[in-house]
Amino acid sequence: MIRALTGFSTRHAWKVIAVWAVLGMGLAVLSPMLMSRVTQSQSGEFLPRSYDSAAALRIAEQDFGIKPDATTVTVLVARTDGKALTADDQHKIEAGAAKLGERKVTMPRKPDEPAALVPDRSQTPRVAPATVAPDRTFELLSVELTGNAADEGVQGVYRTFRDQARAQFDGIGMRTGFTGGLAQVSDTTEANRGAMVLGSALLTALIVLLNVLVFRSVLAALLPLLAVAMVSGAAGGAVAGAAALTGLKLDSSTPSLIGVVLLGIGVDYLLFLLFRFREQLRARPEQNAREAAAEVSGKVGTAITSAALTIVAAFATLAVASFGQFRSLGPAVAVAVLVMLLGSLTLMPALLAACGRGIFWPSRALRREPRPGVAARFGELVARRPLALLLASVALLGTLAAGTAGLKMDYSQGDSTTTAAAATAAEIARAMPAGVSDPTTVYLVARDGGTVDAARFDGLARELKGVEGVGQVGRPVLADNHRAARIDLYLNADPQSQRARDLASGPVRAAVAAHTPAGTVGHVGGTAAIFADIATAVDRDLTVVFPVAAALIALILLLLLRSLLAPVALMLSVGLGFAATLGAATLLFQHGLDRPGVSFTLPLVLFLFVVALGTDYNILITDRIREEMHRPGSARSAVARAVRHTAPAVATAGLVLAGSFATLATTPGSEQVAFSLTLGILLSALVLSLVTVPALAALLGRALWWPLRPAPAAAPGTDARPPVAAPRPAPDHLGAR
Numbered sequence: 001m002i003r004a005l006t007g008f009s010t011r012h013a014w015k016v017i018a019v020w021a022v023l024g025m026g027l028a029v030l031s032p033m034l035m036s037r038v039t040q041s042q043s044g045e046f047l048p049r050s051y052d053s054a055a056a057l058r059i060a061e062q063d064f065g066i067k068p069d070a071t072t073v074t075v076l077v078a079r080t081d082g083k084a085l086t087a088d089d090q091h092k093i094e095a096g097a098a099k100l101g102e103r104k105v106t107m108p109r110k111p112d113e114p115a116a117l118v119p120d121r122s123q124t125p126r127v128a129p130a131t132v133a134p135d136r137t138f139e140l141l142s143v144e145l146t147g148n149a150a151d152e153g154v155q156g157v158y159r160t161f162r163d164q165a166r167a168q169f170d171g172i173g174m175r176t177g178f179t180g181g182l183a184q185v186s187d188t189t190e191a192n193r194g195a196m197v198l199g200s201a202l203l204t205a206l207i208v209l210l211n212v213l214v215f216r217s218v219l220a221a222l223l224p225l226l227a228v229a230m231v232s233g234a235a236g237g238a239v240a241g242a243a244a245l246t247g248l249k250l251d252s253s254t255p256s257l258i259g260v261v262l263l264g265i266g267v268d269y270l271l272f273l274l275f276r277f278r279e280q281l282r283a284r285p286e287q288n289a290r291e292a293a294a295e296v297s298g299k300v301g302t303a304i305t306s307a308a309l310t311i312v313a314a315f316a317t318l319a320v321a322s323f324g325q326f327r328s329l330g331p332a333v334a335v336a337v338l339v340m341l342l343g344s345l346t347l348m349p350a351l352l353a354a355c356g357r358g359i360f361w362p363s364r365a366l367r368r369e370p371r372p373g374v375a376a377r378f379g380e381l382v383a384r385r386p387l388a389l390l391l392a393s394v395a396l397l398g399t400l401a402a403g404t405a406g407l408k409m410d411y412s413q414g415d416s417t418t419t420a421a422a423a424t425a426a427e428i429a430r431a432m433p434a435g436v437s438d439p440t441t442v443y444l445v446a447r448d449g450g451t452v453d454a455a456r457f458d459g460l461a462r463e464l465k466g467v468e469g470v471g472q473v474g475r476p477v478l479a480d481n482h483r484a485a486r487i488d489l490y491l492n493a494d495p496q497s498q499r500a501r502d503l504a505s506g507p508v509r510a511a512v513a514a515h516t517p518a519g520t521v522g523h524v525g526g527t528a529a530i531f532a533d534i535a536t537a538v539d540r541d542l543t544v545v546f547p548v549a550a551a552l553i554a555l556i557l558l559l560l561l562r563s564l565l566a567p568v569a570l571m572l573s574v575g576l577g578f579a580a581t582l583g584a585a586t587l588l589f590q591h592g593l594d595r596p597g598v599s600f601t602l603p604l605v606l607f608l609f610v611v612a613l614g615t616d617y618n619i620l621i622t623d624r625i626r627e628e629m630h631r632p633g634s635a636r637s638a639v640a641r642a643v644r645h646t647a648p649a650v651a652t653a654g655l656v657l658a659g660s661f662a663t664l665a666t667t668p669g670s671e672q673v674a675f676s677l678t679l680g681i682l683l684s685a686l687v688l689s690l691v692t693v694p695a696l697a698a699l700l701g702r703a704l705w706w707p708l709r710p711a712p713a714a715a716p717g718t719d720a721r722p723p724v725a726a727p728r729p730a731p732d733h734l735g736a737r
Contacts, residue, residue, distance in 0.1 A: 001034050002305055002470025004343060006297035009346040010353035012075035017354060020347045024230035033570065034240030036151050039250045046251070046449035047323030051533040056525025059443040063484035073158065073435035074130070076177035076424050086134045089174075094129050099140050101127035103164065108156045121153035122724055125161055133431040140428070140437070145182060150252030155186045177424030179437055187419035195282040199663040206659045209265060210652050216363035220274060223359065224643055227351055228266035231343030235262055235336040242335050243328075250332055251325045253670065258336045260664055264657035264681075265311070265337065265613070269304050271656070272620065275649040276300050277352055278360060280375055289356030297349035303623045306560045307616035313556055314612035317549040321535040326604060328543070341456045379643030382637040382691065386698035393692045397576045397683065403583030408590060408597030409538070411501065411531040419437070433471025435491035440504050440526035442487045442512055444476075447521055447607065452480040456517045461487050463515040469493060469503045486528055495527040498596060505532035538600050546607060550575070553615060563705040566622060569696055572686050574614045578607055581680035589672055599672045606676050614684030617650050621689045625697050626705060635701035639694050647690055654685020 009016045045068060047054040060066040077093050079085060085093070126144040133139070143161070147154035162178055169176050203223065211221035239258060243250055276296045283294065311333070318330030352359065382389055428437055442464070445453050457476040464487065465473040474488035489508065493500040504524055504692060512522040545672045550571065557567035589595045624646045628638035658681040664674035697704050 002301045003298035005345050006301050006672050007294050008309075008347045009350045010294040010297065012085065013290075013350040013354040016346050016350035020230045020234070020343065020350075024233035025632040026233075027241075028233025031236040031240055033118060034237065034244055035250075035255050036148065036153070038240055038243035038248065039148055039150065039252045039255065046328075047530065047533055047537060048322050048324075051537070053533045055524050056441065056443045056529065058521065059484050060525065061487075063443075063479040063481060064486065065447070065480075066242075067146050069148060069620050070144050071147070071149050071154075071160075071180070071182045073143040073145060073178055073180040073183050074424075074428070075141040075143055075165060076138050076179070076428060077141060077174050078177075080173055080175050085132065085139060090132065090139060092172045093139050093141075093169070093174065097127045097129060099160070100143075100161070100165055100168060101125060105157050105161045105164070107153050109162060119153060121147050121151065121157050121640075123147075123157060130434065130447060131523060132433075133428075133430055137431060138427075148252060149182045149185045154182070154609060158182050158186050169301045177420070177427060178243075179421045179424040179428065183421040183424075184419060187421045191419065199666040203263075203659050203663050207656055210655060211271075214648060215274065215278070215360055215361045215653055219355065219359050219361060223351060223355070223523075224267045224270045224274075227270055227343065227348055228263055230547060231266055231340050231347060232259065232262045232601075234343070235339035239332050239335050239338050245333065246331075248328050249324070250328050254329055254332050256664070256670075257329075257673075258332060261333065261609075262336055262340050262659045264660035265308070265616070266340050267660075268616070268653035269308075269340070271653045272304060272347050272632035273297060273348055273352060274359075274648055275343075275645075279645060281357060285471070290353045290523065293352035293356075297345070297352065301345050301349075303620055305341060305621050306346050306556070306623075308337050308344070310553055310615050310619070311337050311554050311612040313552045314549050314608050317545050317552055318608075319540040320544055320548055323534065323541055325601070326538075326541055329605075348560070355398065366580060375647040376644040378647060379640040379694075380689070382694045383640040383698050384642055386695040388635075389663060389691050390695040392615060393687050394576070395694070396687065397580040397692075400581070400587075401576065401579035401583045403585075403587035403591075404579060405588050406590070407423055407582070409535065409600045410595060410597035411496070411535055411600050414704045431524040433492050434494045435471070435489070435500065435526075435528070438495040438502075438527050439474075439488040439490050440495070440508065440524065440528050442489065442508075442522050442524055444485045444487070444516065444520050444522045445483060447519055449483070452478070452485050452520060454478045454485050456520070457485055460512070460515045460522070463511050464508065467503075467511050469499070469507065489526075491528065493528075496531065500528035501532040501535065527592070535600065537551075538604075542603060545590065545604060547670040549608060549611070557615070559620075561622065561626075561705065562708050565700070565706050566704050569700075569704065570615065570618045570622065570693065573692050573696075574611045574618065574684065577614055577680065577683050577688050578610045581610055581676055582606055583681055585672060585676040588675065602672055602676060605673060606680060609677055610680035610684060613681060614688060615684050617654065617689035617692055620650060621646050621693055622697070625694065628703075629702055636698050639698045643690065643694050650685050650689050654681055654689075658682045658685070664672065 045057070047057075049055070049058075057068075061068055077096075079089065101124070104122060104124045107116070123146060128142050130140040130142040145154065145158060145161070147157070149155070162183075165178075166176050207225060208221045211224065215221065236255065236258070239250075239255075242248070273296060276299065277293060280292045280296050281287070281289070287295075303488070315330040315333040315337075318326050319328075321327045335728060442460075443455055444452060444460075454476040461473050461476055464470060469492055470489050471492045472490040474490075476485045476487050478485050491500050493503060504526065505528075508529075509524050512524060516522040545714055554567050554571050557570055558564070561567055561570075582598070585598050585602065585606075589596050621642060623641040625639055628642045629635060631638065632639075658678045661677035661681060662674055664670045664677070
């Protein structure tokens with residue numbers, strides 16, 4: 001089927017290119033609008049319904065009318081001279097808040113932006129006085145906006161409101177500060193906007209430069225970017241469309257992650273085709289270029305399909321995860337990779353067929369077989385000294401893997417100490433409990449679903465006030481329907497800290513369970529409680545997804561390689577690569593930079609990407625080693641030839657994919673993921689695939705494919721029967737010029 005698909009694409013090249021161009025551009029235009037409708041930034045919405053904080057969220061939405069996509073901004077208003085607020089000042093502040101709550105905030109639009117394709121996030125905020133600092137140095141206002149904090153339109157609405165509020169209070173001699181999730185995301189996005197543009201430009205330059213150096217051709221340098229842009233546009237639209245049809249909600253970081261993955265693997269797959277296409281044209285200069293494109297696409301298409309399906313299968317295992325952020329990531333990545341696979345088997349072969357030998361213009365390298373270079377000498381080295389190289393690579397990876405000792409998880413939302421929102425939060429915390437702008441809330445309902453009386457919960461409020469770490473406790477407040485009550489707790493710890501999570505999940509929940517009046521039930525919600533429950537869900541998912549994903553990938557390798565020993569060797573190597581990458585991240589961020597730990601999503605994301613994408617390169621090298629072992633000569637000769645022909649493609653593809661992941665560093669809160677994925681891909685491509693696996697193949701020889709060992713073809717004019725004597729070790733001059 002693969003050969004039929006690639007053959008059709010090379011025969012009807014221009015038609016295939018035209019179809020992809022239309023699909024790519026059309027879906028790319030619709031993708032931002034669709035993505036904004038299927039993404040959410042509230043982590044609590046991803047929790048299963050059985051968790052305590054998830055139950056609290058449902059009560060907040062159903063009984064207190066809190067919208068699921070509501071986000072609160074806390075506004076600090078203080079005198080510019082630093083003096084305490086007077087009664088008149090407080091009256092002016094509250095009058096200004098009332099005016100802001102009556103004014104609709106219009107979403108700013110970019111010039112020439114199609115209004116039909118970008119949802120209008122304009123809205124009238126709910127503004128209300130919250131509290132006054134004990135020393136009366138400032139008053140806090142609570143502002144409720146609706147929408148995904150990661151949505152550019154919602155951020156635009158916030159910035160417009162911020163400017164209006166500043167102008168409103170500047171006129172009465174007051175200064176303002178803004179904090180909260182939306183304020184933090186907006187400030188971080190503004191601070192990183194230039195870095196994001198620079199990162200994209202540097203990545204494009206890296207891809208073009210590497211391809212120019214390798215192929216000595218402008219067209220070969222630009223073609224991967226053009227092809228991947230077409231397919232990525234279609235893939236983004238397909239992911240958003242599938243999510244909209246199925247009701248699946250994606251995390252706000254998923255679209256950028258998918259974009260990086262598609263760029264990396266798309267360029268990788270096209271590079272594999274380009275290298276093999278050039279090799280084919282050199283070996284058979286008389287062959288028609290269209291026929292060569294069809295033949296090469298059929299051969300490489302099998303390896304590409306196996307590699308892509310490995311990624312799809314790995315991420316499909318996230319379906320067993322309980323945490324919705326993981327569970328939604330799996331189908332999204334799987335759909336995107338399947339679209340990229342379809343593009344690799346249709347658009348990319350069509351481009352090769354359409355361009356022919358002209359794709360390598362003005363290079364003259366097709367006219368001659370190049371002399372053995374660095375790749376050939378390295379292949380000879382691996383074949384001569386496999387044991388030494390294997391031990392060296394294992395020692396390097398093992399040393400890094402040792403860094404996982406003392407690994408801790410960090411459930412905060414990244415380092416935000418340098419933003420204006422963080423500075424405002426710090427100013428509030430100096431005068432009031434750290435959790436005043438993000439309270440932990442106890443929601444209470446009757447077990448029989450009837451009405452409740454707020455006075456019954458006064459005793460619970462007193463008990464909660466006595467819990468160590470709780471700074472202030474609000475009075476019980478009834479919902480309008482009298483079917484629920486809430487008690488706000490202002491913790492002394494930062495709501496995103498480990499201390500706050502331990503407090504919410506331990507003493508606070510214990511006090512609620514012990515002192516809730518008979519006939520009622522209480523649920524603890526808020527950021528600290530939500531992340532405490534997320535920690536429990538993630539711990540459970542790690543113990544389930546890891547073995548399921550490993551088993552599924554091993555099964556795919558078993559079917560692909562038709563061997564019992566080779567899949568074990570590859571899985572052990574990529575497992576060691578995963579441990580080494582996680583260890584390096586732990587050493588850098590937890591121990592070196594003194595962070596609370598590594599991001600709670602890192603182990604799972606790292607496992608899936610490094611194992612799945614690292615297996616891509618291992619599949620490519622082992623597939624070529626097995627192909628070479630069918631030729632006359634020793635097993636070590638086959639390894640040397642395989643490394644010589646495959647090393648340039650794997651090294652170039654690895655550098656491109658690593659560069660793609662490195663650009664994630666410009667995305668707020670993704671520094672750890674960017675570093676870890678970049679390092680993991682470099683280790684997979686340059687160490688595992690080019691050193692560890694070939695060295696192991698050289699040591700084990702054809703036994704690596706036991707029980708179906710590839711038999712070498714007889715050399716022309718020789719007896720095809722196997723020799724009686726045992727094979728001798730490969731000579732030192734193996735593969736020399």
